[in-house]
Amino acid sequence: MNKKESEYFKNLVLFNQTKNSLERKELAEKILRFSVFTRINPLVKEQFLYTSNWYYVAVREILQTKRIKLDARSISNLIRPKLSEAEVENIIKTLLKLKMISKKDNRYVQLNDLVSTGDEVSYAGVADFHRQMMELASQSIDNVDRELRDISGVTISLSNKGIDELKVMIQKFRKNVLELSERDDNKQSVYQLNLQMFPLS
Numbered sequence: 001m002n003k004k005e006s007e008y009f010k011n012l013v014l015f016n017q018t019k020n021s022l023e024r025k026e027l028a029e030k031i032l033r034f035s036v037f038t039r040i041n042p043l044v045k046e047q048f049l050y051t052s053n054w055y056y057v058a059v060r061e062i063l064q065t066k067r068i069k070l071d072a073r074s075i076s077n078l079i080r081p082k083l084s085e086a087e088v089e090n091i092i093k094t095l096l097k098l099k100m101i102s103k104k105d106n107r108y109v110q111l112n113d114l115v116s117t118g119d120e121v122s123y124a125g126v127a128d129f130h131r132q133m134m135e136l137a138s139q140s141i142d143n144v145d146r147e148l149r150d151i152s153g154v155t156i157s158l159s160n161k162g163i164d165e166l167k168v169m170i171q172k173f174r175k176n177v178l179e180l181s182e183r184d185d186n187k188q189s190v191y192q193l194n195l196q197m198f199p200l201s
Helices: 003-017 021-031 035-040 044-052 054-062 072-078 085-097 126-143 160-183
Strands: 101-104 107-110
Touching: 021 044, 021 126, 044 054, 044 085, 044 126, 054 072, 054 085, 054 126, 072 085, 085 101
Parallel strands: none
Antiparallel strands: 101 107
C-alpha cells in the first residue's frame, strides 16, 4: 500500500469512527479528493454538494413555481439571499448531472425522481445544510417583512413519554406540510420551514 492509499484508508476509518458532524464533513471533503473513491462513486461530489448547501434545494424548488420562464438569469433574480447568474448556472449543471431537473422548451423543470445520497460520505454535509437554513431563518428576522414570515417558538417541560409524543406530532406535521405542497397546483414562491426540538436541561 503506497502513501496515498494509506492516507485514503486512514481518512475512511476516521470518518466511520467520528460522531462529530463538522469533523465528518471535513473528512468527507478529504475523501472526495481521492480518485479511487470517485471512480467507484462517480456522482458522489455532486450528491455531496446537493446535501451540503441550501441553494441547490432552493433552486430545484423554484422550478416547481408557475413562472413563464425559468433560466439562470430569472432564477438569480428570484432567489434570496441573492445568487449570481454564474452561481445559478453551476447549480443547474449539478442538478442536470444528478438527473433532478431537465430542460423543457424555454425553462428547466423539476423531475419527480429523487436523488439517492448513495453513501454516508455524500450525506455527511446534511448537518451543514441545517446550520445554513437556521442561519437564514435568523437573518430573516431583520431582512424579511413580518407579513412574509412566521418566527415562533415555545419552551416547555415534558416527560420522556411526552417527548416521544411530540416527535410523532412533528413527524405528522412535516408530512402534512409536504402533502399541502403536493396538492398546491399554483405555486408562486419557495419557503423554508425549519423544525427544531432540543433540550435546555
